[in-house]
Amino acid sequence: MTAAHPTVSTQSLRDHVLSNIEGVLWRESFPKCDNAPIGILTIVDAVAAYHEEGKELYPRVLITTDLDGLLKSVPFAHKIEIRRANITSREFPDALKLCAPLATDGWVIFMEIDTHTDQIRSGLVSLELSETSPTFYRQVFGDLSYDTGIPTIYIANIGKRVVAIDGRSGGRLVVSLTLRDHATQAVNHVQELARVISFSCEDDHRDTVENFVTKLLETGLRDCHGALIAVVKDDITAIEILKNSLTDGTYLEDPIDTPGHLKNCEAERTPEAFTRARLFADIVKNMLSFDGITVFTNTARVLAYHCFVKDSGPGSGSTGARSRAYEAMIGSNIFTCCFCRSQDGDERIWESK
Amino acid sequence: MTTTDLIWRGPSGVQLPGDASTAGAIVPYAQALTVKQQASVVQAFERGAFDMGAEYVWRRAMIRLRSSLESLGTKFIGEMLGNPDIDEFTNIEAVLTDYQTITLSGQLGVINSTGTLKLKQALEVITHFFSRKAEQDGEELSAVDGIQIISACVKYVLGEHDLGVAVEFSKLRDKLFSTTLQPSDPQVQQLLSSPTFYVRTVVQVLLSSAKSGDGAQLENSLANINLFLPMLWPNMPETDRWAVGIAYRDVTSEGRILAAKGLKQALLKVGGFDYVPETLRSTTYRKAAKAVIDAHFNFNNFYTEPPLVSTLLRLGSTVPAPAVIDCIQAYLVVILGNHYGISYRAADLAKQGINGIAPERWMYYLNAAIPTDEVVLHKLSYIERAAGLFSEIVKDKVGPADRDQLKGAARKLALAALEGNAPRIREVAKSLLNKLNS
Numbered sequence: 195m196t197a198a199h200p201t202v203s204t205q206s207l208r209d210h211v212l213s214n215i216e217g218v219l220w221r222e223s224f225p226k227c228d229n230a231p232i233g234i235l236t237i238v239d240a241v242a243a244y245h246e247e248g249k250e251l252y253p254r255v256l257i258t259t260d261l262d263g264l265l266k267s268v269p270f271a272h273k274i275e276i277r278r279a280n281i282t283s284r285e286f287p288d289a290l291k292l293c294a295p296l297a298t299d300g301w302v303i304f305m306e307i308d309t310h311t312d313q314i315r316s317g318l319v320s321l322e323l324s325e326t327s328p329t330f331y332r333q334v335f336g337d338l339s340y341d342t343g344i345p346t347i348y349i350a351n352i353g354k355r356v357v358a359i360d361g362r363s364g365g366r367l368v369v370s371l372t373l374r375d376h377a378t379q380a381v382n383h384v385q386e387l388a389r390v391i392s393f394s395c396e397d398d399h400r401d402t403v404e405n406f407v408t409k410l411l412e413t414g415l416r417d418c419h420g421a422l423i424a425v426v427k428d429d430i431t432a433i434e435i436l437k438n439s440l441t442d443g444t445y446l447e448d449p450i451d452t453p454g455h456l457k458n459c460e461a462e463r464t465p466e467a468f469t470r471a472r473l474f475a476d477i478v479k480n481m482l483s484f485d486g487i488t489v490f491t492n493t494a495r496v497l498a499y500h501c502f503v504k505d506s507g508p509g510s511g512s513t514g515a516r517s518r519a520y521e522a523m524i525g526s527n528i529f530t531c532c533f534c535r536s537q538d539g540d541e542r543i544w545e546s547k
Numbered sequence: 548m549t550t551t552d553l554i555w556r557g558p559s560g561v562q563l564p565g566d567a568s569t570a571g572a573i574v575p576y577a578q579a580l581t582v583k584q585q586a587s588v589v590q591a592f593e594r595g596a597f598d599m600g601a602e603y604v605w606r607r608a609m610i611r612l613r614s615s616l617e618s619l620g621t622k623f624i625g626e627m628l629g630n631p632d633i634d635e636f637t638n639i640e641a642v643l644t645d646y647q648t649i650t651l652s653g654q655l656g657v658i659n660s661t662g663t664l665k666l667k668q669a670l671e672v673i674t675h676f677f678s679r680k681a682e683q684d685g686e687e688l689s690a691v692d693g694i695q696i697i698s699a700c701v702k703y704v705l706g707e708h709d710l711g712v713a714v715e716f717s718k719l720r721d722k723l724f725s726t727t728l729q730p731s732d733p734q735v736q737q738l739l740s741s742p743t744f745y746v747r748t749v750v751q752v753l754l755s756s757a758k759s760g761d762g763a764q765l766e767n768s769l770a771n772i773n774l775f776l777p778m779l780w781p782n783m784p785e786t787d788r789w790a791v792g793i794a795y796r797d798v799t800s801e802g803r804i805l806a807a808k809g810l811k812q813a814l815l816k817v818g819g820f821d822y823v824p825e826t827l828r829s830t831t832y833r834k835a836a837k838a839v840i841d842a843h844f845n846f847n848n849f850y851t852e853p854p855l856v857s858t859l860l861r862l863g864s865t866v867p868a869p870a871v872i873d874c875i876q877a878y879l880v881v882i883l884g885n886h887y888g889i890s891y892r893a894a895d896l897a898k899q900g901i902n903g904i905a906p907e908r909w910m911y912y913l914n915a916a917i918p919t920d921e922v923v924l925h926k927l928s929y930i931e932r933a934a935g936l937f938s939e940i941v942k943d944k945v946g947p948a949d950r951d952q953l954k955g956a957a958r959k960l961a962l963a964a965l966e967g968n969a970p971r972i973r974e975v976a977k978s979l980l981n982k983l984n985s
Contacts, residue, residue: 266820267811267814267815267820267823269795269796269799269800269823269824270796270800270824270825270826270827271825323796323799323800323827324800324801326800326801326802327799327800327801327802328799328802328804328807333799337804337808338799338804338807338808338811340811340815397761397762398759398760398761400761401761401802401803401804401805401806402801402802402803404804405802405803405804406802409802460801461634463631463632
């Protein structure tokens with residue numbers, strides 16, 4: 195009597211994701227290109243947890259069929275072409291490897307596919323002219339973009355081993371390479387948060403402040419492993435209540451006055467003013483990486499970081515410490531807005547009525 | 548606002564007696580001068596100190612004009628001049644040159660077009676006679692020149708009781724900021740058939756609001772830009788198209804999202820993204836070119852022009868497209884000079900600059916810019932030597948093969964220049980200048 199062969203069933207995450215990528219390319223009207231889906235798959239796999247020389251990197255990749263056409267309506271674009279090669283599935287990760295260490299501080303990797311010549315051109319592109327200019331994503335995919343009809347996708351890491359592929363048609367494919375239960379992240383709450391943070395800024399500056407804070411949060415949150423942000427009303431009473439209730443935290447003697455720095459940029463228009471704004475923004479981005487809550491006022495000043503609220507305990511229903519802290523923030527009645535971003539990239543936002 | 552109220556015109560000045568030819572006959576009409584001040588000017592002329600008397604009157608006139616302009620807000624003035632360094636804290640006396648003061652006053656209806664012309668002529672006289680060169684050459688302001696200066700100042704500035712921007716202009720500006728106009732509005736139709744001068748001013752006013760306005764004013768301004776731009780674009784001068792593109796770049800750079808969206812929408816409607824500068828290089832060139840032009844119309848231009856032309860030249864001959872018009876204009880004003888002469892050192896440098904301009908850029912300037920280049924057209928119309936000098940440049944830059952590329956009004960002007968026909972050059976230039984302003 196022979197032993198029964200064990201039943202083997204295979205679940206191929208690779209095939210599933212590849213099929214979805216093919217779906218995205220079809221939806222975005224990319225011309226047929228046999229090597230592109232596999233090439234993009236390798237990019238997604240790499241971007242999910244990219245390391246170079248032991249350092250974590252978060253390169254963003256734009257794939258399009260006509261870069262110059264796509265950027266025609268953008269006021270300024272700095273491009274550096276790094277290489278040109280035939281379109282093979284190997285070329286995508288090779289180009290990524292050459293460009294990823296350079297794709298920081300506003301630079302995005304581009305890969306332009308030309309199926310007529312069977313060539314792929316890759317390099318770096320940036321759309322930023324100053325500290326206050328809108329982000330790349332906002333100008334090409336967000337509310338400053340318009341439909342050029344040019345097939346384009348944008349690949350970015352949005353959490354620990356989670357990658358989003360955004361298409362110009364508005365669809366988003368989220369690829370989670372963990373097996374944890376991950377809520378599909380369709381909505382970007384960062385702009386909403388920035389709106390609340392800049393709500394009480396002066397009328398003639400609010401637009402600029404909101405844009406700057408959006409940019410600051412997007413880049414800061416991208417580079418951190420989850421974050422908690424709270425917004426408090428900028429008045430003496432509310433801040434007093436905050437300090438008395440949230441005693442475990444690092445309060446700044448002189449809150450970081452973001453609108454003030456931006457006003458200086460506008461008034462002085464000197465490299466020194468822009469450098470100052472950038473330096474303070476860098477500190478705020480680093481604060482977001484700290485454990486605990488970063489506290490903003492609704493006039494975009496940064497009051498405190500590394501703050502801890504008493505959580506409601508394991509009985510609250512939420513399992514993670516960050517989630518419990520988020521619920522405790524809401525329950526504390528101190529804040530006008532609470533924001534939570536998990537390691538996986540899930541975002542939640544709550545605003546008081 | 549009635550249908551006739553849209554187009555503004557500055558006042559035609561106080562009526563001076565036709566035979567008023569002395570300071571004693573003219574100065575009493577200067578309402579803005581006290582009795583004592585009037586007496587001082589008359590005495591200066593009677594003593595033969597024509598330069599002192601004329602200069603005093605000139606200064607008072609310029610101060611009065613600037614005071615009128617200041618009522619619109621210094622930030623608005625900065626926007627109209629394309630100078631971001633002028634803001635609400637700027638002392639307008641310190642930054643506004645006499646030439647800019649007169650030009651803006653004419654544009655905004657503080658003075659009429661004749662007043663603008665007369666005051667610019669007076670400016671040329673006064674800057675010449677108060678220059679180091681005139682002093683070195685022993686030239687002095689004569690009684691006739693002095694009377695010409697004080698006559699223009701009294702008639703158009705100091706004689707007026709209330710000197711302010713044209714009421715119609717103020718009303719129009721308020722309306723542009725407070726309401727979203729409709730295509731069927733009679734004011735819209737009237738503006739569309741107005742001379743370039745008015746259209747240009749309205750576009751500048753709307754762009755200034757897009758760059759610095761907020762709230763409802765900004766929303767209305769953006770809506771009105773989106774209304775006007777598609778209608779005006781086909782006939783819009785190149786400099787104004789670039790102004791829209793540059794404004795879009797500037798608001799995007801500053802993160803003014805609402806303004807960026809509005810201007811982007813407008814540019815999408817007209818396919819105007821070719822007029823959005825790709826880099827900031829053009830800003831540097833334009834600033835340098837503007838400095839040359841400001842110096843040309845200011846005191847001691849004979850000495851101040853050369854280093855500034857040299858600075859412009861050093862930026863390089865590959866002039867970015869958005870700056871081509873300003874750079875060529877700057878080189879031309881120096882080469883053509885003013886009524887009193889040319890700064891030859893600066894002119895030699897400017898000729899190098901013109902020689903370095905690529906042929907296709909020069910053709911672009913001839914075809915698209917010179918028909919609306921008020922500054923150069925004015926020189927070609929009224930300065931005797933200018934037509935001949937212009938003719939030499941055109942013969943040098945326009946080859947036989949290029950003639951077929953010349954279009955419309957530019958063709959007439961260029962052909963006259965290629966033939967060396969100075970009277971015809973003046974005639975065409977005057978006709979183009981009149982078309983801009985009437």
